[in-house]
Amino acid sequence: MTGRGMLIVHVALLALLWVLQFVLPPFHHGMVARILVLAAYAIGYNVLLGYTGLMSLGHAMFFAAGVYGAGLLVYYSAAGAVSGLLAGVLAGLGLAVILGLLSLRTTGATFLLVTMMFGQVGYLLTLYFNRITLGDQGLILSGRLEPLRVGAIDVTLSNPAVRFNAALLIFGLCLLLSLWLARSPVGRVLVAIRENEERTRMLGYDTFRYKLFALVLSGGICSLSGAAYALLFAYVGNTFASILYSIYPLLWTLLGGAGTTFGPLAGTALMSYAIDVASGLTSAYLMVVGLVLVVTILWFPSGIVGSLRARRWRWLP
């Protein structure tokens, strides 16, 4: 499939999602909005895991950088949503640079643990500065956020329609970014690093710099998602910095298919709906979710989209 063809497929998906908002009942409206923002988080994670082959267990620190960067600014000052978003992304980028310089000399299990440790440090810092962050009780942003001024109209972010479209915008941006990466020369080098780093060095590539780029891009997308989440759902809490929120994107990405563009969305959506449906059926919903995970990975060992790509649709990016 050509580049243009792939672009059309992706835009078509976005268009489909856009249409969804007019047919979905109110509960699912908010649910899909949430899934879209979290899928953006998974896309950011996929940049590092799926394409570059580096598994991190500390990505919650990037998501939290976005959440707290945006949330604290908006909560404690008169800054608006756009400044909040920017602050969150900048915080994530800066953190990624620092983390990259420290940790990218390591790989594999060591990298996993180093990122996990730094992730824990991030979480513990939110507890340490409890007075500012209010720990897991968190900060409620609604009422603190001034409506956005778009042209001559005041747009409130808590309005469901606005929220949905904002979430879709963020997701769409990240999705198209991941499509660009998958087909660009830089993306090709990242895949090469994943497949055979030594060979890639001997082809003349400075692999450290490329890995740093991947980490910064990943951190930026994840913090964008975090900032959006805080602003759209008006809540800043330190669960977003906990190890749980480091495991989630790993889970969503692997479930949906690492190294694919649609995989993160598929994984996030499946997990979210599995939890939702299961908790409606039984109070033992964790068990149902666990079974869904085991069964899915038995049938789709490379993730849903990944296995589909391997078996039938080789053109899937």
Place this chain on the structure above:
Amino acid sequence: MAVAALTARGSLLQTLGLTRTFGGLQAVRSVDFRLLPGEIHAIIGPNGAGKTTLVNLISGRLAPDAGRVFFNGRDITHLRAPDRVGLGIVSTSQSISIYRRLTVFENVALAAQRRLMQRLAERVALNRRALAEEVAASLDRVGLGGAADATAGALPYGHQRLLEIAMTLALRPRLLILDEPTQGLAPDEIGALVALIRRVARDVTVLLIEHNVTVVLELSHRITVMDKGRILAEGAPDEIEAHAEVQRVYLGA
């Protein structure tokens, strides 16, 4: 072989007192080595002689404990491997190192695009047609023209070797280092490879490590014999064949 004419020009590559130790073992001991531009130069010697180590020191895969490396008169001793590739020093290793799960096209494309990615704009998007042409040209040179869509790991061993060479050619090397390229090849494949190396050597200086003595004597302009980390002898093939020490140590006379 116009050895006299070759030595009249300056050297392309030179090492001075190159030394490298592993644990307690001195793999390469104060080696002074010279490569002349345009030649095919073979390094031979028994196992453990330090051939691969020397070649890794030249390509930058390993850093020396002492000594210097010069390329085109420039001191590249502290230059890391990726940067040396940028200067035109390209190497393959004994065990084939390719991207097994990617297609043949993708393998060569990765090499070809390295040259094309000089500016920022080219990292964002490349001219796909230019890239495809480069890849096709490299594949044709080694005789893999029709195999672009095959998965690299599924190719027969001999073709994987050729793929690796295609990748090195796509980088437009000035010095091509081949570590035991005929290892594992069938006799007819060896013949094809020798012909390929001769063709390539028209524009590229070739340094190869080889155990196959016939190939070495057939191809090389000059031969260096190593033993226990030192250079034992150096010269034209007939000189080496007649060399008493070499016969004792290596050729098994």
Place this chain on the structure above:
Amino acid sequence: MSLGVRLFLALLEGTVTGLVLGLAALGLSLVFGVMRIVNIAHGAFFMLGAVIAWYVTSTTHSFVLALVGAPVAVAGVALAVDRFVLRPVRYATEATIVATIGVLYILEQLVLSVYGPYARAVPAPIYFRIDFPWFGYSGYKIVVAAAAMLLLAATWWLVARTTLGLYMRATQQNREMAEAFGVPVDRLYACVFALGGLLTAIAGALVVPIQQAHYLMGLDMLLLSFMVVIIGGLGSLGGTLVGALLVGLVDGVVSVFFTPTLARIVASVVVALVLVVRSQGLFGGEAS
């Protein structure tokens, strides 16, 4: 209590914690080393060991029975997980991670449904105090430390001196070669996974009198075990023990001077920096 005394107490506690942690992490290290997979349900096995021990003790009033029954039961669970979940995905790294997260959820939920959300303890089977001049110390904790050391030694003996251990070491070094030499790798993997579960479950059972059994207690143990195994160096038994003692002691000592939160921050940063500088851990083989 003066600073010196507090330090001494911290060292005692740290040693006990470290030894128990070493026993629990040993299972993870063996599985990591031989099978090259990451078992995210590792902490759940620890928790399961504790909970089953609680059940057995509460019904039979025999803690010894619990110490035997719980690990055996958990080993059985581990065998089932290996047979029905891990083997079908052929121990692929990423699939195993997702699958073991699923197993973690299932086990946690099972325990939550049957055992409930409360933390419950059992009285220590042996109650005596060791009276130091400054404080009394729980004798049971000393027993736990001794038991842990015994089991660690037994495992070392298993790995170093038995055929099973030989198979394990061979497969860890080079799986293909081991297979070529006739090592039954599939059955070996099942054994190793079961052994890992067994060791962790014993640790879980041992701590129930000290630290209550709760359905979420596995998460912390998982994180700590990860830390220990990677600091100590993948696949190194001695490294695991040293890593565990290090983690236990450092955490204990640092907690004397700082709040628990700050102590954890300091410990985490130190661990991370150690790994940045020496990526193969303290005792690991070649740097990755």
